[in-house]
Amino acid sequence: MGFFRWVSLIIIFHFFAATRVISDSSLSSIPTKFLNFAKNPEVSNWMVAIRRKIHENPELGYEEFETSKLIRAELDKLGISYKYPVAITGVIGFMGTGQAPFVAIRADMDALPMQEMVEWEHKSKIPGKMHACGHDAHVTMLLGAAKILKEHEKEIQGTIVLVFQPAEEGGGGAKKILDSGALENVSAIFGLHVAPNMPIGEVASRSGPLLAGSGFFEAVISGKGGHAAIPQHSIDPILAASNVIVSLQHLVSREADPLDSQVVTVAKFQGGGAFNVIPDSVTIGGTFRAFAKETFLQLRQRIEQVITGQAAVQRCNATVDFLDEEKPFFPPTVNDGNLHKHFRKIAGDLLGVDKVNDMQPLMGSEDFAFYQEVIPGYFFMLGMEDASVERLQSVHSPYFKINEDAFPYGAALHASLAASYLHEFQQDVPVVEVNHHDEL
Numbered sequence: 357m358g359f360f361r362w363v364s365l366i367i368i369f370h371f372f373a374a375t376r377v378i379s380d381s382s383l384s385s386i387p388t389k390f391l392n393f394a395k396n397p398e399v400s401n402w403m404v405a406i407r408r409k410i411h412e413n414p415e416l417g418y419e420e421f422e423t424s425k426l427i428r429a430e431l432d433k434l435g436i437s438y439k440y441p442v443a444i445t446g447v448i449g450f451m452g453t454g455q456a457p458f459v460a461i462r463a464d465m466d467a468l469p470m471q472e473m474v475e476w477e478h479k480s481k482i483p484g485k486m487h488a489c490g491h492d493a494h495v496t497m498l499l500g501a502a503k504i505l506k507e508h509e510k511e512i513q514g515t516i517v518l519v520f521q522p523a524e525e526g527g528g529g530a531k532k533i534l535d536s537g538a539l540e541n542v543s544a545i546f547g548l549h550v551a552p553n554m555p556i557g558e559v560a561s562r563s564g565p566l567l568a569g570s571g572f573f574e575a576v577i578s579g580k581g582g583h584a585a586i587p588q589h590s591i592d593p594i595l596a597a598s599n600v601i602v603s604l605q606h607l608v609s610r611e612a613d614p615l616d617s618q619v620v621t622v623a624k625f626q627g628g629g630a631f632n633v634i635p636d637s638v639t640i641g642g643t644f645r646a647f648a649k650e651t652f653l654q655l656r657q658r659i660e661q662v663i664t665g666q667a668a669v670q671r672c673n674a675t676v677d678f679l680d681e682e683k684p685f686f687p688p689t690v691n692d693g694n695l696h697k698h699f700r701k702i703a704g705d706l707l708g709v710d711k712v713n714d715m716q717p718l719m720g721s722e723d724f725a726f727y728q729e730v731i732p733g734y735f736f737m738l739g740m741e742d743a744s745v746e747r748l749q750s751v752h753s754p755y756f757k758i759n760e761d762a763f764p765y766g767a768a769l770h771a772s773l774a775a776s777y778l779h780e781f782q783q784d785v786p787v788v789e790v791n792h793h794d795e796l
């Protein structure tokens with residue numbers, strides 16, 4: 357390599373080193389700047405009002421028409437373009453240059469079929485439906501992120517894709533969003549979930565497997581009904597189903613590797629209606645969880661064998677349905693290692709490094725995993741408990757509550773993770789030019 361090449365390389369190196377320092381400092385100022393903006397009462401009160409409106413009108417998976425309408429109205433007000441409908445009720449917003457790179461941030465929109473038991477001014481107005489998983493808060497914080505990013509849109513070095521997704525609670529809305537092709541070209545995706553038992557201002561996640569893969573099953577065990585006092589003339593499906601359930605419990609305790617976490621739970625048992633009648637059939641149903649796909653498939657196969665085999669022992673027939681259409685199998689949620697580093701840095705800048713926790717994997721599942729099968733993705737938990745005020749109930753409890761003070765953190769995290777990701781992505785591009793110069 358000639359002298360001039362050395363000199364030019366050194367100059368180039370210094371040039372990029374200098375720009376990197378400058379952009380690094382502007383980069384690390386993004387989270388604080390965004391959080392301060394989100395904490396502004398005008399912004400935080402706006403978020404609280406949106407959340408309460410969604411909370412009052414909970415809608416189940418693929419029925420989120422009013423929620424979707426509200427989202428679009430807010431995006432219109434912010435002057436953000438979007439695609440609709442995607443996956444029936446979904447909305448995909450676009451911010452920034454419209455050019456690559458693309459980074460996505462996602463919120464789920466659906467509520468649960470359960471009655472809210474919290475008595476408060478903004479209680480669910482729909483009997484039997486409730487936002488008990490915090491998806492109303494998720495939508496709100498993604499809109500909050502959109503507002504923050506709109507304020508700083510000139511600084512967005514690429515395109516931020518806002519994903520408002522339907523039907524997370526078993527409906528596989530994420531899969532439908534992917535099938536629509538709307539996330540083509542997206543190189544990273546971030547998602548969060550509110551965590552009622554983690555302190556507000558803290559977050560937690562991990563690199564690699566975070567949540568389990570999940571599947572559901574339903575089985576009809578048929579016998580022959582008759583008088584309860586003359587059992588010899590019947591074939592009792594209640595006893596058969598009981599043995600099936602006991603046998604299913606042996607799959608994890610006797611067949612699974614104790615170090616490979618798995619769950620089989622029968623959560624549904626329906627059959628019979630009288631004290632003195634043996635029913636014709638019994639329906640049971642449940643869920644199974646595992647972290648590895650092979651384990652999962654093995655479990656699925658054995659569940660079917662055990663149900664049909666054990667039912668046959670009691671002279672019953674059984675059919676097993678894995679509900680592939682209504683409740684598609686959720687893959688495990690596996691976080692990308694590089695995005696984990698990115699998250700630790702951004703969340704550390706925003707909250708303080710001591711507020712960014714590592715967590716153990718959980719057997720719960722998330723349809724965010726569908727995105728991670730095709731796009732590097734990162735999912736994390738957002739704390740919202742203020743123990744000095746009250747202890748919060750777990751998600752899916754009829755007494756579930758949201759601490760609305762968590763919204764600025766969630767919104768700023770979404771916005772910072774996406775905007776900083778694009779900054780970093782762009783910073784990596786000039787490196788190619790250095791090589792290019794060198795070759796000249």
Ligand SMILES: *[C@@H]1O[C@H](CO)[C@@H](O)[C@H](O)[C@H]1NC(C)=O
Pocket residue numbers: 537538539540541
């Ligand atoms: C993805 O990029 C390709 C090539 O640039 C383009 O043709 C396509 O429209 C893009 N897809 C989306 C959804 O933006």
Ligand SMILES: *[C@@H]1O[C@H](CO)[C@@H](O)[C@H](O)[C@H]1NC(C)=O
Pocket residue numbers: 578579580591671672673
């Ligand atoms: C089970 O299925 C077989 C074959 O269809 C049928 O002959 C039998 O009657 C069924 N038994 C019960 C208990 O339903």
Ligand SMILES: [Zn+2]
Pocket residue numbers: 489525751752
């Ligand atoms: Zn849920």
Ligand SMILES: [Zn+2]
Pocket residue numbers: 489490491524549
């Ligand atoms: Zn949820």
